Amino acid sequence: MSADVLWYIPNQVRAGHRGDVVTADHNSLDTLTEQARALEEHGWDGALLGTGWGRPDTFTVAAALAARTTTFNPLVAIRPGYWQPAHLASAAATLDHLTGGRVRINIVSGQDGVAQYGDTVTDRAARYGRTREFLQLVRRLWTQDAVTYEGEHYRADTASLPLKPVVREGRAHPTLYFGGASPEAEEVAAAEADVQLFWGEPLDGVAERIDRLRALSERVGREHAPLQFGLRVTTFVRDTTDEAWRDAEAKVAQLAASSGAQGWRRDADHRDADHRAADRPVAVGQQRLLDLAARGEVLDENLYTAPARAGGGGAGTTWLVGSPSDVAKSLRRYQDLGVTHFVLSDTPYLEEIRRQGEQLLPLLRD
Numbered sequence: 001m002s003a004d005v006l007w008y009i010p011n012q013v014r015a016g017h018r019g020d021v022v023t024a025d026h027n028s029l030d031t032l033t034e035q036a037r038a039l040e041e042h043g044w045d046g047a048l049l050g051t052g053w054g055r056p057d058t059f060t061v062a063a064a065l066a067a068r069t070t071t072f073n074p075l076v077a078i079r080p081g082y083w084q085p086a087h088l089a090s091a092a093a094t095l096d097h098l099t100g101g102r103v104r105i106n107i108v109s110g111q112d113g114v115a116q117y118g119d120t121v122t123d124r125a126a127r128y129g130r131t132r133e134f135l136q137l138v139r140r141l142w143t144q145d146a147v148t149y150e151g152e153h154y155r156a157d158t159a160s161l162p163l164k165p166v167v168r169e170g171r172a173h174p175t176l177y178f179g180g181a182s183p184e185a186e187e188v189a190a191a192e193a194d195v196q197l198f199w200g201e202p203l204d205g206v207a208e209r210i211d212r213l214r215a216l217s218e219r220v221g222r223e224h225a226p227l228q229f230g231l232r233v234t235t236f237v238r239d240t241t242d243e244a245w246r247d248a249e250a251k252v253a254q255l256a257a258s259s260g261a262q263g264w265r266r267d268a269d270h271r272d273a274d275h276r277a278a279d280r281p282v283a284v285g286q287q288r289l290l291d292l293a294a295r296g297e298v299l300d301e302n303l304y305t306a307p308a309r310a311g312g313g314g315a316g317t318t319w320l321v322g323s324p325s326d327v328a329k330s331l332r333r334y335q336d337l338g339v340t341h342f343v344l345s346d347t348p349y350l351e352e353i354r355r356q357g358e359q360l361l362p363l364l365r366d
Contacts, residue, residue, distance in 0.1 A: 003335060004230075005364060006075055007047040007353055008345035009035050009065070011056045018316060019255060020347040027056060029064055035350050036065045036072045042357025043365065046073025048106060048232070048343050053082075053113025059091055066099045075177060075343070077106040080134040081119035081127075085154055086161075088134075089141035092174050093165045101166030106177040106197070107131060109185065121153075128184035129153065135176060135192035139224075142173040177230065177341075181209075190216035190227060195341050200233030200318035202292070202299045207337050230341030231334050234316040236304070237346070237356050241323045248304055248321045256310035292318065300333075302326055316345060324356075328363035 010017040015026040025031050039047055049058045062074035078088055088105070096103040109131045114122060121127050133151040140147045141161045149156040165173045178193035180186065189196040190213050198206055210229055217227050236251075238244035292305045299305060304319040320330050331342060344360075346352040 003340045003342060003364075004045045005361060006073070006341070006343045007035075007039055007044050008343060008349070009047040009049055009061075010349060011049050011058060011061045013055060018345075018347045019251060020349055029068075032061065032065060033068045035353060036069050038350060038353045038357070040069055040071050042354060043361045044353070044357060046075060046102070046104070048075040049077060051077035051079055051106075051108055051112075053116055059095070062103070063095055063098075066095065066102060071102075073102045073104055075104040075106050077108050079108050079110075079112065080131050081114060081121060082117050085134050085137040086141060086156070086159065089138045089161055090163075092138075093142060093161060093163050096165040096174055097163055101168060101171065103165070103174045104177060105174050106179070107135065107193070109178075109180060109188075124182065125184055128180070128182075128188050131178075132188045132192055135178075135188070139173065139176070139192075179232075186213060186216060187220060189213060191220045191222055192224070193227065194224070195228045195230045197230045197232050197341070197343070198339075200231065200303060200316075200320065202295075202303055203333055203337065206231070206334060206339065210338050228341060229337075229339045230343065231331075231339050232316075232343040234307075234319040234346050235327050235331075235344045235356060235360065236319045236321040237324055237327050237352075237360050239323065239359075241326055244322045244326070248319060249306075252304075252306050252310045255307065300330065302330055319346075324359040324363055327360055331364060 009032060010020060011032070012027060015022040015024075020026070023031070036047065049062055051058045058076050058078065062076045065072060066074055076092070092103050092105055109127050111122060111127070114120075121130055130153040133153050137147070137149050137151070137154050137156060140149065141156075141159060142165050145160045146158045147156050147160065148158055167173070176192075176194045177197055178185075178189050178195070179197040179199075180189065186209075196213055198209060201209075213227060213229075236244055236248045238247055292299065292308070295305075297304070297306050302320055302322045304321045305317075307319055308317040320327050322330070334342075344356065346356070
């Protein structure tokens with residue numbers, strides 16, 4: 001499988017993320033290092049470190065884990081508005097230099113506590129316009145000297161970054177991942193990102209988006225290497241298919257009970273009202289996942305949509321459920337569409353790093 005396969009490390013303040021084991025030291029350096037080293041030992045390429053206002057700072061966590069590992073690649077999520085382009089370019093280049101070229105960056109444009117850290121750009125078009133400039137300027141600071149830039153949101157006058165990222169064959173700088181399903185987001189991805197991340201949508205939806213993004217890349221006059229594609233999805237793996245589905249249904253029921261999502265098996269037409277009741281904006285990509293329940297509880301043989309109505313929202317809303325061979329077969333189908341980057345996860349995180357590292361990854365590497 002000519003693809004990168006990453007995991008997810010939960011840099012969270014509160015224990016028990018998505019049903020993880022609840023311990024007092026869940027976000028200690030020793031606990032997170034144990035996960036990062038387990039990823040190395042079991043053949044994973046690295047892990048995504050998620051971002052959000054109030055979470056432990058992703059760059060600090062990434063630097064600490066990189067110092068305690070040798071091959072672990074942190075995919076560091078950051079938000080324009082919280083970071084300035086020059087700050088991010090310098091921090092990433094420094095960590096990339098210190099780790100011998102192991103840094104990857106995930107740009108997140110969605111709103112999250114913007115008023116708490118002083119951001120004022122809330123209009124979607126403006127946010128994605130800023131993100132496009134952010135990506136342009138960061139890439140130029142990594143690859144050029146005496147950068148002069150004049151944009152609507154950012155300016156630079158003969159700016160130079162003396163310490164550049166590690167350059168090697170096929171890599172001029174840290175890979176820039178990006179997510180978003182709105183038209184504004186897709187235009188940014190088509191023009192400026194290295195990897196467009198999809199959440200766990202059915203194959204037909206991913207195929208449609210890949211076709212659209214490739215065509216859009218031509219229309220916007222993309223100047224970089226061809227856009228690559230990635231999938232962020234929960235992989236629920238057990239020894240047998242029957243065991244996987246039995247445990248998946250039990251886990252969804254447990255999530256529903258703990259989140260107060262009463263009657264999660266009710267008709268999917270009620271899902272929008274439930275989400276509006278949460279009184280928070282719904283990203284286009286998240287809404288696409290919520291809408292999948294209307295098509296069925298199981299899509300593409302083993303894409304499980306029920307977690308969306310059981311308090312399992314966000315990037316892990318849909319699960320690929322089955323035996324190792326079932327899930328590997330499903331991931332290969334995404335690869336056949338053009339997906340070359342995977343970010344997988346399930347809880348308990350450490351246990352699943354080992355289980356899936358032993359049972360699933362060998363099938364993907366074959």
